[in-house]
Amino acid sequence: MNIKEYLKVYFIMGSNNCKGDPRVVLKEAIAGGITMFQFREKGEGALQGKEKYQLAYDLQQICKQHEVPFIVNDDVDLAIKLGADGIHIGQEDEKAYIVKEKAPHQLIGVSVHSIEELQQAIKDKADYVGMGPVFPTTTKTDTKAVQGTNLIQQARQQKIDFPIVGIGGITAENAEKVIQGGADGISIITAISLAMSPKQAAEQLLQAVK
Numbered sequence: 001m002n003i004k005e006y007l008k009v010y011f012i013m014g015s016n017n018c019k020g021d022p023r024v025v026l027k028e029a030i031a032g033g034i035t036m037f038q039f040r041e042k043g044e045g046a047l048q049g050k051e052k053y054q055l056a057y058d059l060q061q062i063c064k065q066h067e068v069p070f071i072v073n074d075d076v077d078l079a080i081k082l083g084a085d086g087i088h089i090g091q092e093d094e095k096a097y098i099v100k101e102k103a104p105h106q107l108i109g110v111s112v113h114s115i116e117e118l119q120q121a122i123k124d125k126a127d128y129v130g131m132g133p134v135f136p137t138t139t140k141t142d143t144k145a146v147q148g149t150n151l152i153q154q155a156r157q158q159k160i161d162f163p164i165v166g167i168g169g170i171t172a173e174n175a176e177k178v179i180q181g182g183a184d185g186i187s188i189i190t191a192i193s194l195a196m197s198p199k200q201a202a203e204q205l206l207q208a209v210k
């Protein structure tokens with residue numbers, strides 16, 4: 001499958017994004033059809049050390065059983081130790097090309113918030129970018145200004161045919177707009193992690209991007 005297919009319904013989660021066991025949430029999300037998963041253990045109450053490693057390991061096993069790519073957020077050492085399928089980094093982390101040197105066979109994703117950052121990520125040999133926040137979100141507190149699909153549209157108008165996933169406040173109701181704006185897929189945290197039924201939520205999101 002090519003990267004644009006993996007980006008269709010890209011679920012991101014850490015333990016503090018769930019009310020119950022993240023393993024159960026991930027299994028349900030996979031049953032609902034998510035196309036890629038990112039382990040993002042960050043913020044208040046985030047696990048550290050051995051506990052973080054154990055959860056990452058367990059979630060990776062679940063992904064493996066279902067052939068869903070497993071991406072690690074920020075923690076390059078953890079991603080390499082686990083042999084994850086990819087690493088997602090932000091603007092304040094190491095540059096993509098340095099991460100790529102350390103992990104040449106892993107997908108590298110970068111969060112970008114401008115056309116300049118997008119072009120830099122492409123130069124730095126990233127495999128895809130996340131652009132956001134598309135809609136208001138309370139899941140991440142230090143986001144940039146909400147930009148709708150403007151930036152994604154701008155990139156496409158400039159004929160930049162690079163894998164782009166939208167992020168921030170995306171739900172089954174507004175997902176179609178993100179795709180219409182030119183994104184290859186959507187990344188979501190709470191619309192799945194806090195749903196009454198993560199399986200049903202994932203199904204609805206998949207339906208919305210088709």
Ligand code: 3NM
Nearest residue numbers: 132133137139168169188189190
């Ligand atoms: N990054 P939810 S917004 C992790 O704008 C993250 O770069 C963002 O969570 C960015 O789907 C965001 O619950 C949070 O809104 C997305």
